[in-house]
Amino acid sequence: MERKLEIVKTKTENYTIKVDGVFIHSKYDPLREAETFAIKNIELIKNSRYIVIYGFGLGYHIEAVLRHMNEESMLAVFDADLEVIKEAKKQSLYKKLIKNPRLKCFFDYGDEFLKEFSKSLSLAKNIIIYRPSLKVLPEEFGHMARLLKGYELAKIEIEKHGKLAEYNYDMNLKKTHKKMQDFLSFYSFGCENIVLVSSGPSLDYNIESLKKVRDRVKIFCAGSAAEFLIKNHIIPDMICIIDPQDIVYTQLQSILNKNIPLCFLSSACSRVVSEWSGEKFLFFNDFNAARENNDVVVETGKSVATAILSIAVLKKPKKVIFIGQDLAYLNGKSHHDNYGSSQSSGIKKVRSVDGEYLETNEGFLYFKSWIEQKIMKSKDIEFINCSSGAEIKGTIASKLIDAIK
Structure with a gap:
């Protein structure tokens, strides 16, 4: 079944994306929502030299995390949803973020993607999951979704x-x-x-x-x-x-x-x-x-x-x-x-x-x-x-x- 992706202008004059009726970012104020996301995960962000996030979306929360990170820290972002990433690349925010030397992005799902994901997790204390990205992930990437849920189970343990x-x-x-x-x-x-x-x-x-x-x-x-x-x-x-x-x-x-x-x-x-x-x-x-x-x-x-x-x-x-x-x-x-x-x-x-x-x-x-x-x-x-x-x-x-x- 073909997915429906829509770019929607918010009340704060930013843009958000909707996938099959599900908003990946706030339809009101994605910047404020991104800041809340960063503050919620501030302990992991501030106390880690290597930070791993699953879920790029349009990048608002990535920008917020980079802003709160220590100068010597690195951020690795993984996202297997190439349809969403294709839309993100059309936005000016993506072009700004990708120039940041403290950011590494992995989008091409396959053996190399999984190898880098495993390597990154061995370097990081934990993984931060941007849940809206996981929610709209197509079933063909069920392995990735279950992998992330497995890490959440391990975190509880x-x-x-x-x-x-x-x-x-x-x-x-x-x-x-x-x-x-x-x-x-x-x-x-x-x-x-x-x-x-x-x-x-x-x-x-x-x-x-x-x-x-x-x-x-x-x-x-x-x-x-x-x-x-x-x-x-x-x-x-x-x-x-x-x-x-x-x-x-x-x-x-x-x-x-x-x-x-x-x-x-x-x-x-x-x-x-x-x-x-x-x-x-x-x-x-x-x-x-x-x-x-x-x-x-x-x-x-x-x-x-x-x-x-x-x-x-x-x-x-x-x-x-x-x-x-x-x-x-x-x-x-x-x-x-x-x-x-x-x-x-x-x-x-x-x-x-x-x-x-x-x-x-x-x-x-x-x-x-x-x-x-x-x-x-x-x-x-x-x-x-x-x-x-x-x-x-x-x-x-x-x-x-x-x-x-």
Whole structure:
């Protein structure tokens, strides 16, 4: 369906833009609205050397932010909506802003855009989202919208658990641990089939099949699924944790003495790390921290399930096989039976591997989009989805036994 874009003159003799009936800037006073936006985000603007904003619109709020920034700060602005940007470029304000040496703009959505976006976020403390731009973003850029919503979800988690994560980071770095580069070099997983075990409800259906193919695969396991595997006499080749909370200790308490490699995010639960008896490999999801420690960065995607995918991709195996990566509710459940309470709260629908539609939520859709982008960038690996939930683009849907054959 064709979008309708209108440039509208405001009561203050400025111009605003309306997309399918939605105003991106105030129809009364866009300059005043822009100043309010800048003041609302003043802590991020004043206390950051590198500021990231999603949403350019016609640029009024960008001008306001530049006015409040420190002289030595840089501002990176991303916007995938080229139709809106085309209109912005016709305005005199754009021509003025683009000459500012403290401003970098990224509008050409694609691999380079996403690479720069990821790099900018590693340099910035946070991202400022200009919500009207996100509201009118076309569905073809759904990945970008979900990426931004994912960062908002992560921001909420940081606000809830930030101090605990900082404590864990300090405790984990007090001791010398092997690094991710050591894990990648030491363990020979190249040219193998790596099975990624997540905690979705279909894990229950795959346990017997996993036993049958155990000697032909390597298993990377989310911490939340580890006890369940071991109870079923399946010993994973690696367990991964990223959560700073003590719930991770509760999940792994019964298997702390197992001689299994543990890969852990620098801010993950330090109690688990200190008591783990197997080999331990610390990793960073921050480019600067990884570089300072002479290590590779592991993009966690804000989930342990996506973290094990990143680690697997770094090993460059022949096949990566998903089980328990449902990204939806199956029979009203979000996790396997051993996980605990996991009732449905889905308010969205997603196409399943069987072509039906399942209940899901914004968080699952964000992870789905993240996984699909990671797959798209990993050209030489075959990805097979042996879960029973959402369809994952770039994967072949299959039964686990058939995938190994």
